[in-house]
Amino acid sequence: MASLSDAKRHAMALLMDRAPEEVLEAIETRFASAGGGLAADVVALARDQRCQRAALRQTFGPLVGLTAARQDGVAAPLFPRALLQTLWLAVERERPDLIEHITTRIRIDPQTLVQASVVDAVCEWAATTARNSDPDSLGLSSEAMAEDLAAYLDIVPIARKVGLSTIDWLGRLDNEQLTVLRLTFKDADAVREDGGVRLMELMMADLPRAAEVLRLISAITDQAPADFIDGTEMAGFPNRLLGHVESLSAQIRIDPVRVELAEARAVITDLTQISLILREFDLAFPAASGGAWTKRLQTVRRHLTSQLDATFRSIPGIVEKALPLGAARLAGRMSRMVPDLSADPEAPVVHRAVALLEILSNTRSLAAELGCEGTRRAAAEAVADRSDAYAEEGLRMLYDSDFEDRERAEKLIDLAAECLAQSRNLEAGALVRRRMAVACMTDLETGSAA
Numbered sequence: 001m002a003s004l005s006d007a008k009r010h011a012m013a014l015l016m017d018r019a020p021e022e023v024l025e026a027i028e029t030r031f032a033s034a035g036g037g038l039a040a041d042v043v044a045l046a047r048d049q050r051c052q053r054a055a056l057r058q059t060f061g062p063l064v065g066l067t068a069a070r071q072d073g074v075a076a077p078l079f080p081r082a083l084l085q086t087l088w089l090a091v092e093r094e095r096p097d098l099i100e101h102i103t104t105r106i107r108i109d110p111q112t113l114v115q116a117s118v119v120d121a122v123c124e125w126a127a128t129t130a131r132n133s134d135p136d137s138l139g140l141s142s143e144a145m146a147e148d149l150a151a152y153l154d155i156v157p158i159a160r161k162v163g164l165s166t167i168d169w170l171g172r173l174d175n176e177q178l179t180v181l182r183l184t185f186k187d188a189d190a191v192r193e194d195g196g197v198r199l200m201e202l203m204m205a206d207l208p209r210a211a212e213v214l215r216l217i218s219a220i221t222d223q224a225p226a227d228f229i230d231g232t233e234m235a236g237f238p239n240r241l242l243g244h245v246e247s248l249s250a251q252i253r254i255d256p257v258r259v260e261l262a263e264a265r266a267v268i269t270d271l272t273q274i275s276l277i278l279r280e281f282d283l284a285f286p287a288a289s290g291g292a293w294t295k296r297l298q299t300v301r302r303h304l305t306s307q308l309d310a311t312f313r314s315i316p317g318i319v320e321k322a323l324p325l326g327a328a329r330l331a332g333r334m335s336r337m338v339p340d341l342s343a344d345p346e347a348p349v350v351h352r353a354v355a356l357l358e359i360l361s362n363t364r365s366l367a368a369e370l371g372c373e374g375t376r377r378a379a380a381e382a383v384a385d386r387s388d389a390y391a392e393e394g395l396r397m398l399y400d401s402d403f404e405d406r407e408r409a410e411k412l413i414d415l416a417a418e419c420l421a422q423s424r425n426l427e428a429g430a431l432v433r434r435r436m437a438v439a440c441m442t443d444l445e446t447g448s449a450a
Helices: 006-018 021-031 038-067 083-094 096-108 116-132 143-162 165-169 175-191 195-205 210-220 233-251 261-284 291-322 348-361 364-370 373-400 406-423 426-449
Strands: 325-329 335-339
Touching: 038 083, 038 096, 038 116, 038 143, 038 195, 083 096, 083 116, 096 116, 116 143, 143 175, 143 195, 165 175, 165 210, 175 195, 175 210, 195 210, 195 233, 210 233, 210 261, 233 261, 233 291, 261 291, 261 348, 261 364, 291 348, 291 364, 291 373, 291 406, 335 373, 335 406, 348 373, 348 406, 364 373, 373 406, 373 426, 406 426
Parallel strands: none
Antiparallel strands: 325 335
C-alpha cells in the first residue's frame, strides 16, 4: 500500500507543526481506523506532533508563553518559537536517558504527568546548555539573551509548581493562600536575586490578560501605594502596562466626518483593552495616588473622555443625515415631514453612521468609567427616538404606498432598525425587521392575487 514520499512527509510535518492541537487530535480520530498506507502515515505524523508538544509543554511549560508574542500586544520577553525544540535536542545529546523517559511515558498517553524530578533535571541541563553554547546555535542573538534564557530556566521548576494556583490567586485570597503566594516568591528570590521578577514574568505569560498580573503584585505587596511599588523590582510590570495603555490611547483619534466601520471596530478593540487595564489598576490599587502613575492614568483618561465625548455628541446629527426626512403634501399647502425612502441607502453618511453607532453601542462600560456616560446615553436616546419614529412611519408607508424602488425603501427601514438596535437594544431592532418582513409578505400576496 502506498505511503507518503519523503518530500510529502516533510511538507506534511511542516503543516502539522503549525496546526492547532484540536486539528491534530481530529486527524488522529478521523484516520485512526483507515488502515495503512497514506492514512497511517498522516496519523503517525499527527500523533508524533502531539506527543512532541506534550513533552515540551510538560518540560518547559512556563516558558512556552515566552515563545510567541502576546495576543493582547503587551510587551513581554520573547524567544524564538523553535527554541524549546532546540533545547530538547541539545539535552538529548547529553542525557538521552531523561529524554527517553519522558518520551516513552508521553507516547503511551499524551495526558500523563511525568515526575517533576525528571523534567526539572531537563531544565537544569537546558540552562547549562544555554550558558555554555554558542548563542547562534540556539537561534539567540547574543550571550546576554542566552543568559536571560538560562535565568528563566532556573525559575521554571518553581513556576511549574504554581500551576493552576495562579487562577486561585487572581481572586480574593484567604490567609493561607496569601501566605503560599508570598512564600513562593521568596523561594524564587532564593534561587536568584531576580527570581521573583522572573517568576512574575512567567506567570504573566500564562495569563490571557496581562493586566491581571497587577492583582498578584497587589497581593504580595499588601496593596502598597504606587510610590512604593515604583521603588521595587516589580515596578516594571505596572509601568509596562501604563506604557501599553498610553500607546493605544495615542492611536485613538476619532474623526466622525471620515470614520469607517473597520476603523471603528479597531478603535473598539483598543478601547476595550484599555478599559480592562484601567479596571485592573482600579481593582488592584484602589487608593493609587501620587507618583507617576496617577498623572499618566489621568492623562489617558482625559484624552479618551475628550475623544468619546465629541464622538457621542456628533452621532445624532449624522444619523439624521443618514435617515433623511422629506416633505409629504397633505392638502393644499399643508405638508408634514416623513421618511425620504428614495434616499441613497449606500451614501457615505450611512456608512459613517453605522461605524459611529458601533462605537456608541460598545463603549457603555468605558464611558461610565470615564465619566461621559451621560453624553453617551443622551446620544443613544436621541438616535433611538429618531430611528423609532422613522421606522414606524416608514413601515406605515411601506404598507400603504406603492414604491417605484421598494428595495431601496426596505434598505432604509432596515438601516433604521440597525440604528435602533445599536442605540436602544437588539430586540427593538429585531421587532422592526419582523414587521418589515410581514409588510413585504403582504405585498407579495397582494401582487399574487392581482
